[in-house]
Amino acid sequence: MSGSRSLSAVISRQTGVMRADVVVIGAGALGLSTALHCALRGRSVVIVERDTAGSAASGRAAGLFKSIQADELRTSLARSSIEKAISFGDWAGVPLEVARSGSFLIARTGRHKEFVRAEAGQSGGWGVHLREATAAELAGRVSYYRPSGDELAIWCPEDIYIEEPMSLVRAYLAACRRHGVEVLESESAVGVLVSGGRVTGIETAARQIGAWTVVDAAGAWARQVAGLAGGRVPVAPVRHQLLVTEPLPEVHPAGPITRVADAAVYLRPARGGLMFGGFEAAPLPVDPRSEPAAFRTSDVPLDLGVLRDLAGQVRAEAPLAAQAAVAEHRGGLFTMSPDGRFIIGPVPDVPGLWVASGCNGSGFSSSPALGEALACWIADGSAPGGAAALAPGRFGALTDDTLIERGIWQYAHYYDPVPPDQP
Numbered sequence: 001m002s003g004s005r006s007l008s009a010v011i012s013r014q015t016g017v018m019r020a021d022v023v024v025i026g027a028g029a030l031g032l033s034t035a036l037h038c039a040l041r042g043r044s045v046v047i048v049e050r051d052t053a054g055s056a057a058s059g060r061a062a063g064l065f066k067s068i069q070a071d072e073l074r075t076s077l078a079r080s081s082i083e084k085a086i087s088f089g090d091w092a093g094v095p096l097e098v099a100r101s102g103s104f105l106i107a108r109t110g111r112h113k114e115f116v117r118a119e120a121g122q123s124g125g126w127g128v129h130l131r132e133a134t135a136a137e138l139a140g141r142v143s144y145y146r147p148s149g150d151e152l153a154i155w156c157p158e159d160i161y162i163e164e165p166m167s168l169v170r171a172y173l174a175a176c177r178r179h180g181v182e183v184l185e186s187e188s189a190v191g192v193l194v195s196g197g198r199v200t201g202i203e204t205a206a207r208q209i210g211a212w213t214v215v216d217a218a219g220a221w222a223r224q225v226a227g228l229a230g231g232r233v234p235v236a237p238v239r240h241q242l243l244v245t246e247p248l249p250e251v252h253p254a255g256p257i258t259r260v261a262d263a264a265v266y267l268r269p270a271r272g273g274l275m276f277g278g279f280e281a282a283p284l285p286v287d288p289r290s291e292p293a294a295f296r297t298s299d300v301p302l303d304l305g306v307l308r309d310l311a312g313q314v315r316a317e318a319p320l321a322a323q324a325a326v327a328e329h330r331g332g333l334f335t336m337s338p339d340g341r342f343i344i345g346p347v348p349d350v351p352g353l354w355v356a357s358g359c360n361g362s363g364f365s366s367s368p369a370l371g372e373a374l375a376c377w378i379a380d381g382s383a384p385g386g387a388a389a390l391a392p393g394r395f396g397a398l399t400d401d402t403l404i405e406r407g408i409w410q411y412a413h414y415y416d417p418v419p420p421d422q423p
């Protein structure tokens, strides 16, 4: 079936059972985007969300979109997502405000300068607009950053951010409803129905929903949800935190994003102040499977000391990050994959079960293109534009220890990952 008009899920008068073409589990950025793109392809879609849309990782994101990526596929997904965020109103029919700020990618050590220069050269070859900037330009454009004059700074004019992450979640939700998607909040998937060797739907506490296609987009709970059908999704949830300062007259609200690769930190204007976040070398892994069933993202323990230590690494250049009063400190879980790449596609050995996960800290910003790729794959039966490389079946069996070890490595090397063709 194809077409531009979506169908609504139906409830059988005889049995009371709801039926749809596609059921998506989880209303974060990935689940919502996948649902929307399936609906745009004429599928009837139901989303079940245990709490409220955006209540886990997506509503806590920094909202940053980054055009420089470690490989060509991620670059194309990132750039397509930037275009889709900017033109959201045109294709989704709902307005979305985006800050077209551009960004600076900075390196201060010899090793990181070499890495960033190589990464920028490679990205330029894949079509990303960027160029080296002088310290004077950096100082002129970024009110909250004082260059030493010895750094490498790459100007990336395509980069954008979304001021409040919930605005993307709300835009997806409104677009989903506009295109006929049924969104069931406060409804947890407790079972995935399997019959005759394939998925036939899901079960919640309230009902059964029949569907030949079920998408596991349960974020940090993706492993458990896949496990309901005996499927395997190798992701390791790892804590990530950021802070937003009180409003500061020194921060120009229209200024760009700044990323300092050697310190593994990012900064941007936020709510009249500064947002600061970063990637510590030894992050906290959190496995919801070992937590009580009621465990939620709001239960992830936060530690401001981690951010203070990271801010100390850029104290000379961005003193406000370490000194200014904190208005908000938030955090949640990244779903790290062993190779740092997304995991989308059919779950091995469970026909009808698909996954959208393995965000590695970029799931919010890549959600527009990832959702589209997965919806195309589901509709056409073949992966579009190289997306087959992201299929969950690419991993062999991994122990939990290896999964966590690799996930932590990918997290700590967010700004200097090893390209996929290297060990």
Ligand SMILES: Cc1cc2nc3c(=O)[nH]c(=O)nc-3n(C[C@H](O)[C@H](O)[C@H](O)COP(=O)(O)OP(=O)(O)OC[C@H]3O[C@@H](n4cnc5c(N)ncnc54)[C@H](O)[C@@H]3O)c2cc1C
Binding pocket: 025, 026, 027, 028, 029, 030, 031, 032, 048, 049, 050, 051, 052, 053, 054, 055, 056, 057, 058, 059, 060, 061, 062, 063, 064, 065, 187, 188, 189, 190, 217, 218, 219, 220, 221, 225, 240, 241, 242, 330, 331, 332, 333, 334, 335, 356, 357, 359, 360, 361, 362, 363, 364, 365, 366
């Ligand atoms: C502090 C922070 C900053 C970040 N900054 C950025 C950024 O700047 N840019 C970027 O691209 N990414 C960023 N990320 C990462 C980004 O937030 C994630 O990659 C993205 O939100 C993941 O979306 P998701 O839909 O996979 O997961 P989630 O948003 O976590 O959604 C999963 C949903 O599934 C639901 N669920 C779980 N189990 C069930 C069940 N059994 N039944 C029904 N529903 C269920 C959950 O309640 C949840 O709502 C950040 C993350 C954090 C924590």
